[in-house]
Amino acid sequence: MSLAAREITLPQTERQARADETVRAEPTGRRDDPLLRAERYRPRTGLWPRIRSLPKRIFQTVFRSAPYPTRPRLIVFGNADRRSPVLVTTNYDLTVRRVCRALEGTDCYLLVAPASGIDVWCAAGGQRFNIDSIISILKTSRIAEMVDHRRLILPQLCANGLNLFEVRRRTGWSAVFGPVDIADIPEYLHSRRRTEKMMRVTFTVRERLEMAVAMWGSLALRYTLFPVLVFGLAVAPWFIGGLAVMAVAISLGCFVIPGKTFVQKAGVGFFLPGTALILGADGWLLGGGLGLFSLQWVLMLLLGSYLVGTSYPSYTPLWQCGYSTLFYGFPHLKLEIIEEDCIGCNLCDHVCPVECFSPTENKKMIFSNPDLCEGCQACLIQCPTDAIINQVADEHQRLSQCQ
Amino acid sequence: MSTSYEVRPRFVREIALWWQGELDRHAAGGETPDPPPHREVMERFGCTEEESLRGVGLGEHRHFSGVE
Numbered sequence: 324m325s326l327a328a329r330e331i332t333l334p335q336t337e338r339q340a341r342a343d344e345t346v347r348a349e350p351t352g353r354r355d356d357p358l359l360r361a362e363r364y365r366p367r368t369g370l371w372p373r374i375r376s377l378p379k380r381i382f383q384t385v386f387r388s389a390p391y392p393t394r395p396r397l398i399v400f401g402n403a404d405r406r407s408p409v410l411v412t413t414n415y416d417l418t419v420r421r422v423c424r425a426l427e428g429t430d431c432y433l434l435v436a437p438a439s440g441i442d443v444w445c446a447a448g449g450q451r452f453n454i455d456s457i458i459s460i461l462k463t464s465r466i467a468e469m470v471d472h473r474r475l476i477l478p479q480l481c482a483n484g485l486n487l488f489e490v491r492r493r494t495g496w497s498a499v500f501g502p503v504d505i506a507d508i509p510e511y512l513h514s515r516r517r518t519e520k521m522m523r524v525t526f527t528v529r530e531r532l533e534m535a536v537a538m539w540g541s542l543a544l545r546y547t548l549f550p551v552l553v554f555g556l557a558v559a560p561w562f563i564g565g566l567a568v569m570a571v572a573i574s575l576g577c578f579v580i581p582g583k584t585f586v587q588k589a590g591v592g593f594f595l596p597g598t599a600l601i602l603g604a605d606g607w608l609l610g611g612g613l614g615l616f617s618l619q620w621v622l623m624l625l626l627g628s629y630l631v632g633t634s635y636p637s638y639t640p641l642w643q644c645g646y647s648t649l650f651y652g653f654p655h656l657k658l659e660i661i662e663e664d665c666i667g668c669n670l671c672d673h674v675c676p677v678e679c680f681s682p683t684e685n686k687k688m689i690f691s692n693p694d695l696c697e698g699c700q701a702c703l704i705q706c707p708t709d710a711i712i713n714q715v716a717d718e719h720q721r722l723s724q725c726q
Numbered sequence: 727m728s729t730s731y732e733v734r735p736r737f738v739r740e741i742a743l744w745w746q747g748e749l750d751r752h753a754a755g756g757e758t759p760d761p762p763p764h765r766e767v768m769e770r771f772g773c774t775e776e777e778s779l780r781g782v783g784l785g786e787h788r789h790f791s792g793v794e
Binding site: 472473474487488491492497498499500514515516517518522663664665666667668669670673707708709710 | 731733735736738739742758760761779780781782783784786787788790791792793
């Protein structure tokens, strides 16, 4: 039976799937046809599925930083055939649901790779989404038996941990980067061209609000215990409420509140004016004493501002983390491009989520916006001629050799 | 990133431009050929396997990213 015929008659329900698998697979002599085992995407319609998934969606919105794994698998969209594109994503449930929604109406395959249930950016950066994840899903899905080509479309945000050339070396599959934003995938599949917009990370008001809710949930869950232990249970709702206000305000005001890092923004935006307000209200500035109540609020404000400020860099790929400078006295990354090794391929610029690079007159790239760099190291990892080096790492290596 | 692989940038660039051109040419006819075997590229350009791998990979990226 031809592949096209099998696709047209693919089963609609699980029970029917089992029956049909027996009936249809037997003539081919292979009961384990990977196409029959693959999950065919069907959009959920109706009110009940939405209500049933509501708790999960709320959890994933509020506690976004918590891993939420879904089963690694192959999902078939539309009338995917042997020439249809093969996309890859991580097995973070929220990501998979959103990618599936975006791929409705397209004809393609989606490989959900094992990555500990973490989103693409964090999983790749933390090496949970790595070459082994790709090998694993390629083998278990047996996608090679379903398509004639050997080409994968990876999400661009995995460029900080997954090298394009390493994928080909280890798997034999060629890999290219797709768009950053899930919403751009259908357009990319149609045109197979990435526009400038598809390569950059945005931080729209909606995305910032989502970030604020996610950060608030994570911080409240992890840190409410500390003020409760010091000041008693009564402060818990105030602390949680304060975190919510700060998270929303810093998310929305991040472009206008002074300060380079989020810690500075939180300090300038909340701690300083808040402390002035509390102390002023307490009459301390006018010669009065600093009461326990005021001290409690100042300490809570300090803790809240610091927690909110330090959490942001790990939530958004748009700002560099100030930890390394704060604790070690130096940044962890200082990039340099070796001019004679640069071939002007622009790959560094294409994988940079924030546009740090620009070409010179002779088409060689320069690191023109170091202030924007958030240290993801995607350029360093992907450069095909190793023309980009990290001066900090090189200096450390030199010093350790001297010792 | 310094790796254990030594590549000559000139070869990577030449191979990338060649393979991008091949993909562009085939795309005009509605085809998308798979990457050529390394041996074929190595013989054609007199390069190493690593240079072939990176050059072809870069050519693929440039074609599918719409780089002119």
